[in-house]
Amino acid sequence: MMKIRDVSKHFTVKKGSSLSRTRQIVRAVQNVTLDWDLGDFVAIVGESGCGKSTLGRMLAGITPPTSGTITLDGEILGGARGGAQRKAFARMAQLIPQDPYAALNPVRRIKDLFYDPLSYHKMVPRGQIQERVEELLTMVGLNPANVMNKYPNQLSGGQRQRVVVARALTVDPKFLIADESVSMVDVSLRIGIMDNMKAISRQRQLGLMFITHDFRVARYIAQGGRIAVMYLGQIIEQGPTEEVLKQPMHPYTQALISAVPILEGREQRVSEVLPKSYELTGVVPHEGCPFEPRCPLATDICVKQAPELEADPVIAEHLVACHFSTPREMVRDLRVTSA
Ligand SMILES: Nc1ncnc2c1ncn2[C@@H]1O[C@H](COP(=O)(O)OP(=O)(O)OP(=O)(O)O)[C@@H](O)[C@H]1O
Ligand SMILES: [Mg+2]
The missing domain is CATH 3.40.50.300 (P-loop containing nucleotide triphosphate hydrolases)
Known part of the structure; x- marks a missing residue:
């Protein structure tokens, strides 16, 4: 172990x-x-x-x-x-x-x-x-x-x-x-x-x-296993692969999955899905949530206080670090062959 x-x-x-x-x-x-x-x-x-x-x-x-x-x-x-x-x-x-x-x-x-x-x-x-x-x-x-x-x-x-x-x-x-x-x-x-x-x-x-x-690669490899999503050095969401992909809770995971192409040749960049474009330079903006500058849900608390990676009340192995996490049903074709 x-x-x-x-x-x-x-x-x-x-x-x-x-x-x-x-x-x-x-x-x-x-x-x-x-x-x-x-x-x-x-x-x-x-x-x-x-x-x-x-x-x-x-x-x-x-x-x-x-x-x-x-x-x-x-x-x-x-x-x-x-x-x-x-x-x-x-x-x-x-x-x-x-x-x-x-x-x-x-x-x-x-x-x-x-x-x-x-x-x-x-x-x-x-x-x-x-x-x-x-x-x-x-x-x-x-x-x-x-x-x-x-x-x-x-x-x-x-x-x-x-x-x-x-x-x-x-x-x-x-x-x-x-x-x-x-x-x-x-x-x-x-x-x-x-x-x-x-x-x-x-x-x-x-x-x-x-x-x-690539979420499609992640899904293919980690079927029945786990996915951990990282943002600026931190794990912001983690859980059983099927759970995380079907009902991601962090707005960043949701944005990443939205960026997976719906149809061949229509790949969107994450920066197009998120409201503000951003380059990950590794420099954390403040002591709060690292995702705050790009987050559509952010408020004052996200600048002041970093959210802890905590268990979902329903699925204990599904962890998320967000003050306003809400599960969102995602329908995306995550087959590798659709790339
Ligand atoms: N030896 C180093 N010295 C200084 N900064 C570094 C060094 N290695 C990595 N970094 C910085 O640490 C951050 C994370 O880099 P890392 O290579 O782990 O990213 P990554 O997720 O593997 O990216 P990619 O998907 O492009 O491979 C980046 O901002 C990078 O510039
Ligand atoms: Mg790398």
């Missing part, structure tokens, strides 16, 4: 010229609390810049949190001492990074990309590395003979994405964090890749977290 408690990540960014330099605090992730267990499918949804990748990197132990704790089976992530323990920890949660191009060393053949993690973590005896690479590539639906000896740029986008998934599996992780894993892949290939990731996660009882800006 992974327990994420009040986790925040702040970056200090320098602004201006060398004469008048100011510092700005970017709250990339703010007070995120979440439980994530083996076999759990969670989708993290939000616009560009809301902190999804930063959260993913913290859960994979790549970036340390500014505050808060992440524990894996009771042990604090990043707090582990000693080489062996740290190594074991690093294996537990694997991140499938956002950009498959950047993730694969361009001057190494596919089979060689697996060599380092397999030998560093002593996953199999040396003589069996080749066999294991073939097994991993087969697992993600690739023909080993066809890709093993190629370089990353000789593969298609879909194949490259599958290689990145296979590589994350080399160290036998318990938790898999997929960051926008199908957004760079052609729409026609998305379902195949998502089905493969779901099947692997089910077979191995992995916790799967899928980061996406």
